[in-house]
Structures are given as structure tokens and as C-alpha cells.
Amino acid sequence: MRLLLHFARTYPARSLLTLLALLLAGLLDGLGLSSLLTMLVSMSGDADGAGLPLPARQVRQFLAGLGISPQLGPLLALMVLAMAGKAALRLAANAQVGYTVARVATDIRLGLLRAVLGSRWEYYLRTPIGRLSNAISGESNRAAGAYFDAAQMMAVLVQGLVYAVLALLVSWQATLAALLLGGLLMSGMGGLVRRARQAGTRQSQLTARLVTYLTDVLQSVKPLKAMGREDLADGILARQTRQIDKALRKQVIAKETLPAVQEPLLAALAAGGLYLAMAHLGLSLASVMVVIFLLARLLGYFTKVQREYQRMVSAEGGFWMLHDAIVDAQAAAEPPTGSAVPSLTRxxxxxxxxxxxxxxxxxxxxxxxxxxxxxxxxxxxxxxxxxxxxxxxxxxxxxxxxxxxxxxxxxxxxxxxxxxxxxxxxxxxxxxxxxxxxxxxxxxxxxxxxxxxxxxxxxxxxxxxxxxxxxxxxxxxxxxxxxxxxxxxxxxxxxxxxxxxxxxxxxxxxxxxxxxxxxxxxxxxxxxxxxxxxxxxxxxxxxxxxxxxxxxxxxxxxxxxxxxxxx
The missing domain is CATH 3.40.50.300 (P-loop containing nucleotide triphosphate hydrolases)
Structure with missing residues (x-):
């Protein structure tokens, strides 16, 4: 979460607007879902609403307070309006994310460029040009991608929280059990996330090394070709490229293993929640239907949150490498000087x-x-x-x-x-x-x-x-x-x-x-x-x-x- 906190401090206004839009979108999503559940249960013959779960009853009461009959037409209209409002708010949130992603890449590039240009000459003597070129051209895009993945994770997390609240109102016992088991599942999958983080960091380091060496080779290509020694450079570049390929394979394996393991485990959790609701909690048929739906969606959001988190930590290696490069260059800044205007006449x-x-x-x-x-x-x-x-x-x-x-x-x-x-x-x-x-x-x-x-x-x-x-x-x-x-x-x-x-x-x-x-x-x-x-x-x-x-x-x-x- 260090990366999320850093982005929130760096871009507080945009982060706040994005979070607010996501929260409102989540509330509208919950309203639309409750309307849908009210409509489905009413259509099942429960005209007085006695068998409705708590969220649906509250929507029914809300409509009654407005003088709107909880019939098919008004419920459909409310559901459509809620979904339209959710879509508009998600669009606003995604627009803020898109603007900030572009801003992150630009700020990082300019921040590094200005820090480097303002550093002492000794800094240039010890810093490979290829490393700086790779950071400005390549790693800045990965760093911006880390922000995008972080924002996507927050969006999924907000939606998941809305479903969790609705599920708790229907059956707090079954929901808590699902949340506990889901938390244990995420903890058990933490090893795959750590492997993705390590592979992403390793990939950033190896890519910087490759671009640094490639820059040096291209600057010296004429004497290399003149002496017929370009095969030596080719061998080193090929070896470094294979190392990057190895790191990328590890990252891909970790990324693809996560959903492959999550899906059957989540299916087992959903089945266990259904059994608990029907056999031991004595819920009505309407409530059981709602619990099944909500838990399935909630556990699905569990998987999405962890996948987005894995993508974020895979890309954040590039961000922290750039951040450290900026800090390093700033630490080597030229000392301040006076303000007198020079002349050269003597x-x-x-x-x-x-x-x-x-x-x-x-x-x-x-x-x-x-x-x-x-x-x-x-x-x-x-x-x-x-x-x-x-x-x-x-x-x-x-x-x-x-x-x-x-x-x-x-x-x-x-x-x-x-x-x-x-x-x-x-x-x-x-x-x-x-x-x-x-x-x-x-x-x-x-x-x-x-x-x-x-x-x-x-x-x-x-x-x-x-x-x-x-x-x-x-x-x-x-x-x-x-x-x-x-x-x-x-x-x-x-x-x-x-x-x-x-x-x-x-x-x-x-x-x-x-x-x-x-x-x-x-x-x-x-x-x-x-x-x-x-x-x-x-x-x-x-x-x-x-x-x-x-x-x-x-x-x-x-x-x-x-x-x-x-x-």
C-alpha cells in the first residue's frame, strides 16, 4: 500500500475526486441491485414484502415514502436510473484516472530530467547514460501503469465493499464466514503476489542494464564492426535478453497461476456459504437467493482485487526505481550560488x-x-x-x-x-x-x-x-x-x-x-x-x-x- 499512499499524497485532489466518484458509483450500484432484488422477489409472489431481505425492504420503504408503488415499472425505472448514474460516475472516475496516469508519466519524466540536469558534474561521471535513457523512455510508462493498476484495484475494492455491506444486511453470519475464508484465501495466495513483485523488480533492473549496455554498444558500433568484434556485443546482449525473458516468464507464471487457483477455491467457498445459509441459518427462499447472488459477486471481487494488486506490485518496481533515481540525482544537486551578474572585461x-x-x-x-x-x-x-x-x-x-x-x-x-x-x-x-x-x-x-x-x-x-x-x-x-x-x-x-x-x-x-x-x-x-x-x-x-x-x-x-x- 506504500505506492497508493505515495500517489494519494502526490495527487490529493485527483485521488479524492476519483475516490468520491467511485463511492457514489458503488452506492448507486447497491441501489440498483436492491431494486432488482425487490423486483425479483415481488415477481415470485411475495406481494407484501414480508419475505424480502433487509436491503430490498428498505428500498421498498424508500419508494413508498416517495409515493411510488414497488411495481415492475417503477422498479425497472429506478434500476435503470441507478445503473446510468453508476456508469456516469465510473466514467468520471476513469477520466480522472486517465488524466492522472498521463500526469504521472509526465511528472516522472520531467522530475528525473530536471533532477539530472541540476546535478553536479560528478553525478554524470558515475551514472550510465543508458540507465537514464531507459528510465525516461521506458520505466516512466511502467510507473504510470502502476498508478492505473492501483486505481483499478481501488475501484474493484469499493464495489466489493458495497456488496459486502448488502450481504451483511441479508445474513451477517454467512457473509462473515465468506469474508473470513476469502481473507485466508488471499493470504494463502500472497506468495504468488510476492513472486510477481520480485519478478517485476528484477525485470526493471535487467532492462536498465540491457539498455545501458546497448547504448554503449551503439555509440561504439563503428570500431566494433571495423574489427569484426560485433559478435562479442551480440553475445552479451543475447545473454542479458535471456535473463529478462526468464524474469518475464516468472512474472507471467505467477500472474496466470493466481486466477487458476482462485476459481475452484472460490467455487468451494460459494458452495459452503450456500449450504450454511440453507441448512443452518434458516433463511427464507428470497434471502437465500440474495445470499447466493451477493456472495458469488463478493467473492468474485475478492479475486479481482488480488489480481489488480498483483498487477500493481508487478509494475511498481519500475516506479520505485525511477523514484530512487530522482532522489539520487537530487542528492547530487549543484550547490546554490550568488546572484551577482558576472562580467568578463579583465x-x-x-x-x-x-x-x-x-x-x-x-x-x-x-x-x-x-x-x-x-x-x-x-x-x-x-x-x-x-x-x-x-x-x-x-x-x-x-x-x-x-x-x-x-x-x-x-x-x-x-x-x-x-x-x-x-x-x-x-x-x-x-x-x-x-x-x-x-x-x-x-x-x-x-x-x-x-x-x-x-x-x-x-x-x-x-x-x-x-x-x-x-x-x-x-x-x-x-x-x-x-x-x-x-x-x-x-x-x-x-x-x-x-x-x-x-x-x-x-x-x-x-x-x-x-x-x-x-x-x-x-x-x-x-x-x-x-x-x-x-x-x-x-x-x-x-x-x-x-x-x-x-x-x-x-x-x-x-x-x-x-x-x-x-x-
């Missing part, structure tokens, strides 16, 4: 900055001044701390000691989001969307138009080749930009970084994957940008060193000037 400065991943030091007392309007380059071997230094400047990582100053103001005092929007970033791995050149440059920002994209492409030295493409700015670039050359992809990435006219342009190994001609072209582009932007580059290639104003060498987390300013 410099970015690092003072005695130290940073470590756990016990492993990466930056050891870095002191660096990056003058505004100049081109500063960092060189050094892999693992020396170049990228970590850049991440500290951006504010993705917070140093354990020391300060980052923007025009003399500590970075934590500044509005972090405003500072980052002043940065253009070109990563080492050029990641392009499977979309048009325009979307890849503007990232769909509605504030940026075609003129902005063209300006940025011209600054990046990319407009000449974009203008010759078949559809120009609207030309699709293919998966990860596969329809373009390496140099073309890199120039579009530079245009993307320039389109919002940043104050600081950061380039992480911008020429490492390019041939000599493309490297020279990118170098010339960056030289043209010098003076218009503050540039900070990471490289180990000599081409950029020739056009840099300041070059620094990082060795084992310490910084050394590698050259004097270029004249």
Missing part, C-alpha cells in the same frame, strides 16, 4: 586551486590568469589535469581549496547560470544531433534565427561549405554528423559555441581528430577570432601554439609557463 583568474577525485589529486595549487580578449592555451600529457582545470573555470567542478575569480569576483558569488551562458564550449568529441545544420547550430533556441546561424557559421569558417549543401541550413547531418567530414563537424561545433556570442570560448582538443589541412583551417579560424573573444584551449598539437598569446604546460597537476606571449 580576466579569469585561478588562485591556489586544488582539486582531487577522492584521494587522487588532480590540480595542486594552480595559479593562472587568463586575460580577457587573449588566446590562452594549456598543453600537457593525458591525465595531467587540463580538462579538470577547464571544468573548474566553467563551474562544473568545485575546488576543494582556492578560488576562481571572474573580473576579481569569486565564482560562487556570481549567478552560475548567467556565467555559463557567457561561455561557448567546443568539446573534444564533436557530438552533432541527427538533425539539420540549423538545429545543430542553434540547438532549437527560439531566440536564435537563421541570420544568427549564418553569422556563427561565417565566424567558424563553415559557411562556404554549408551554402553548397543541397538544402543549405536545412540539410540533415546524419547520425552524430556522419554525413560530414571531421573538419566540417568541428566547424559546426565551433559555430554552435559562437552563435550566442559568448564572452569566453573554450576549446577542448579542437584539432586532435583532424588531418593536417583541416587543422590548419581551424587554426586560421581561431586566429581570426582572437581579439573578439577570450579564448581558452586545450591541445597537444603545435598548430594552436603558433597563434596563442599565452601557453601554459600542466604536469602532474602543476602549472608552468611554456612560452612567452606571442608578439
Amino acid at each position: 580576466s579569469v583568474e585561478l588562485r591556489d586551486v586544488r582539486f582531487a577525485y577522492g584521494e587522487q589529486p588532480v590540480l595542486d595549487g594552480i595559479n593562472l590568469v587568463i586575460p580577457a580578449g587573449h588566446f590562452t592555451t594549456l598543453i600537457g600529457p593525458s591525465g595531467a589535469g587540463k580538462t579538470t582545470l577547464v571544468d573548474v573555470v566553467i563551474g562544473l567542478l568545485q575546488p576543494q581549496s582556492g578560488q576562481v575569480l571572474i573580473d576579481g569576483r569569486p565564482l560562487p558569488e556570481l549567478d552560475r547560470q548567467t556565467w555559463r551562458r557567457m561561455i561557448g564550449y567546443v568539446p573534444q568529441d564533436t557530438l552533432l544531433l541527427h538533425d539539420s545544420v540549423l538545429v545543430n547550430v542553434t540547438l532549437g533556441d527560439p531566440a536564435l534565427g537563421r541570420d544568427d546561424a549564418e553569422r556563427a557559421l561565417r565566424q567558424a569558417g563553415a559557411w562556404d561549405f554549408v551554402a553548397t549543401l543541397e538544402q543549405g541550413l536545412d540539410t540533415p547531418v546524419g547520425e552524430r554528423g556522419g554525413k560530414l567530414s571531421g573538419g566540417q563537424r568541428q566547424r559546426i561545433a565551433i559555430a554552435r559555441a559562437l552563435v550566442h556570442q559568448p564572452a569566453l570560448l573554450i576549446l577542448d582538443e579542437p584539432t586532435s581528430a583532424l588531418d593536417a589541412a583541416a587543422e590548419v583551417a581551424v587554426r586560421d579560424t581561431l586566429r581570426d577570432l582572437k581579439g573578439r573573444y577570450t579564448l581558452l584551449a586545450i591541445t597537444h598539437r603545435p598548430a594552436l601554439l603558433d597563434v596563442s598569446d599565452h601557453v601554459f604546460h600542466i604536469v602532474k597537476g602543476t602549472l608552468h609557463r611554456a612560452s612567452e606571449p606571442v608578439s
Whole structure:
């Protein structure tokens, strides 16, 4: 019931409206049923109603108080009106459930997405992308399905309670006996429900693992195929798929075993209730007829409640996995920052900055001044701390000691989001969307138009080749930009970084994957940008060193000037 309580607290208004509609529908169902019983018994010859069970007598008295004769016509009309009212209320309840199911899926997706986007950079380093993709795309639907199953269970439970009240009014002894035996039956079937819950949770875990691995494989499919090693990935994926199939089989077996076992046991319970009513309780024929009908319906609702509960617990594994992922991401949220508006007219400065991943030091007392309007380059071997230094400047990582100053103001005092929007970033791995050149440059920002994209492409030295493409700015670039050359992809990435006219342009190994001609072209582009932007580059290639104003060498987390300013 933990899931039901969680949904009730999260969506109190909709849950209350749904419950109220279900209760009213149940009452109307009871009224219609009592009318039907009154009509059947009256038709059997009991004109004065002495042999009617209590619910039917109360309906008869209610009609008499309204001046309505308990004859076939009025009883049929009351029954039809009650059934119509029940149908309308059930429709209203189901509409609320449908709206909430869609809301649950949306809220979970957005909640996870916002929590992830607001988390520290360290969270991204330790969390597989495939796990997040699976959670947002697949598990969110299962989580919403858990709410639907919970609502269906509540609907069946309310109907069952109405029938239980009517049955108690007819014969509390037979009803209590049936309820007790039904409760024991549900308890005995609890093992199947637990197996379904375990199988559902296992299925969620295995699916997340499969999608995570599949994402990694698809990102690396080219080298795998080039080396003829795709069979290795196929073997692992096949093994994980078989594990999911095994968990699904367990879930199906538990699900189908439950009704198969319930039906004969419930038939035995119904027969026992009938025997008790006729042989030992001395009920009238009319009451016996009512008891048989009510107990059969009541015990049927027992089975439906347990089946819906089993469906809910089978799906709730996905919900709690998503819930835990959101909590995990929220726990890794970036710390709050100040509200001062940053500017970059003088410099970015690092003072005695130290940073470590756990016990492993990466930056050891870095002191660096990056003058505004100049081109500063960092060189050094892999693992020396170049990228970590850049991440500290951006504010993705917070140093354990020391300060980052923007025009003399500590970075934590500044509005972090405003500072980052002043940065253009070109990563080492050029990641392009499977979309048009325009979307890849503007990232769909509605504030940026075609003129902005063209300006940025011209600054990046990319407009000449974009203008010759078949559809120009609207030309699709293919998966990860596969329809373009390496140099073309890199120039579009530079245009993307320039389109919002940043104050600081950061380039992480911008020429490492390019041939000599493309490297020279990118170098010339960056030289043209010098003076218009503050540039900070990471490289180990000599081409950029020739056009840099300041070059620094990082060795084992310490910084050394590698050259004097270029004249």
C-alpha cells in the first residue's frame, strides 16, 4: 500500500475526486441491485414484502415514502436510473484516472530530467547514460501503469465493499464466514503476489542494464564492426535478453497461476456459504437467493482485487526505481550560488586551486590568469589535469581549496547560470544531433534565427561549405554528423559555441581528430577570432601554439609557463 499512499499524497485532489466518484458509483450500484432484488422477489409472489431481505425492504420503504408503488415499472425505472448514474460516475472516475496516469508519466519524466540536469558534474561521471535513457523512455510508462493498476484495484475494492455491506444486511453470519475464508484465501495466495513483485523488480533492473549496455554498444558500433568484434556485443546482449525473458516468464507464471487457483477455491467457498445459509441459518427462499447472488459477486471481487494488486506490485518496481533515481540525482544537486551578474572585461583568474577525485589529486595549487580578449592555451600529457582545470573555470567542478575569480569576483558569488551562458564550449568529441545544420547550430533556441546561424557559421569558417549543401541550413547531418567530414563537424561545433556570442570560448582538443589541412583551417579560424573573444584551449598539437598569446604546460597537476606571449 506504500505506492497508493505515495500517489494519494502526490495527487490529493485527483485521488479524492476519483475516490468520491467511485463511492457514489458503488452506492448507486447497491441501489440498483436492491431494486432488482425487490423486483425479483415481488415477481415470485411475495406481494407484501414480508419475505424480502433487509436491503430490498428498505428500498421498498424508500419508494413508498416517495409515493411510488414497488411495481415492475417503477422498479425497472429506478434500476435503470441507478445503473446510468453508476456508469456516469465510473466514467468520471476513469477520466480522472486517465488524466492522472498521463500526469504521472509526465511528472516522472520531467522530475528525473530536471533532477539530472541540476546535478553536479560528478553525478554524470558515475551514472550510465543508458540507465537514464531507459528510465525516461521506458520505466516512466511502467510507473504510470502502476498508478492505473492501483486505481483499478481501488475501484474493484469499493464495489466489493458495497456488496459486502448488502450481504451483511441479508445474513451477517454467512457473509462473515465468506469474508473470513476469502481473507485466508488471499493470504494463502500472497506468495504468488510476492513472486510477481520480485519478478517485476528484477525485470526493471535487467532492462536498465540491457539498455545501458546497448547504448554503449551503439555509440561504439563503428570500431566494433571495423574489427569484426560485433559478435562479442551480440553475445552479451543475447545473454542479458535471456535473463529478462526468464524474469518475464516468472512474472507471467505467477500472474496466470493466481486466477487458476482462485476459481475452484472460490467455487468451494460459494458452495459452503450456500449450504450454511440453507441448512443452518434458516433463511427464507428470497434471502437465500440474495445470499447466493451477493456472495458469488463478493467473492468474485475478492479475486479481482488480488489480481489488480498483483498487477500493481508487478509494475511498481519500475516506479520505485525511477523514484530512487530522482532522489539520487537530487542528492547530487549543484550547490546554490550568488546572484551577482558576472562580467568578463579583465580576466579569469585561478588562485591556489586544488582539486582531487577522492584521494587522487588532480590540480595542486594552480595559479593562472587568463586575460580577457587573449588566446590562452594549456598543453600537457593525458591525465595531467587540463580538462579538470577547464571544468573548474566553467563551474562544473568545485575546488576543494582556492578560488576562481571572474573580473576579481569569486565564482560562487556570481549567478552560475548567467556565467555559463557567457561561455561557448567546443568539446573534444564533436557530438552533432541527427538533425539539420540549423538545429545543430542553434540547438532549437527560439531566440536564435537563421541570420544568427549564418553569422556563427561565417565566424567558424563553415559557411562556404554549408551554402553548397543541397538544402543549405536545412540539410540533415546524419547520425552524430556522419554525413560530414571531421573538419566540417568541428566547424559546426565551433559555430554552435559562437552563435550566442559568448564572452569566453573554450576549446577542448579542437584539432586532435583532424588531418593536417583541416587543422590548419581551424587554426586560421581561431586566429581570426582572437581579439573578439577570450579564448581558452586545450591541445597537444603545435598548430594552436603558433597563434596563442599565452601557453601554459600542466604536469602532474602543476602549472608552468611554456612560452612567452606571442608578439
